[in-house]
Amino acid sequence: MTIAGISLVLLLGIVNLILILFQVSTGKKWVKIHFAWHRRLGVLLLLTALVHAVLAYLSR
Numbered sequence: 025m026t027i028a029g030i031s032l033v034l035l036l037g038i039v040n041l042i043l044i045l046f047q048v049s050t051g052k053k054w055v056k057i058h059f060a061w062h063r064r065l066g067v068l069l070l071l072t073a074l075v076h077a078v079l080a081y082l083s084r
């Protein structure tokens with residue numbers, strides 16, 4: 025499955041990497057945000073990581 029010629033698994037992998045960097049930097053309070061965003065985006069990361077894993081498995 026691709027979007028504009030780029031694999032959706034690759035795109036989700038990049039999104040996951042960005043979300044992990046956000047989670048660690050806000051969790052450690054290196055970057056200060058309203059902490060509710062740490063919790064919300066933590067749940068989003070769970071979902072995007074699951075979709076990434078399922079699509080990668082199905083496209084073997």
Ligand code: HEM
Pocket residue numbers: 043044047048049050051052062063064065066067069
């Ligand atoms: C729904 C998901 C999440 C919730 C509810 C949550 C909640 C929290 C809470 C309450 C803290 C403690 C903050 C404080 O001491 O003031 C924390 C810290 C932290 N979180 Fe999250 N978090 C979530 C997801 C994530 C994810 C997915 C990551 C990384 C990928 C992450 C990385 C961290 C880190 C690195 C810390 C700092 C820990 C420390 O310094 O001891 N969190 N988080």
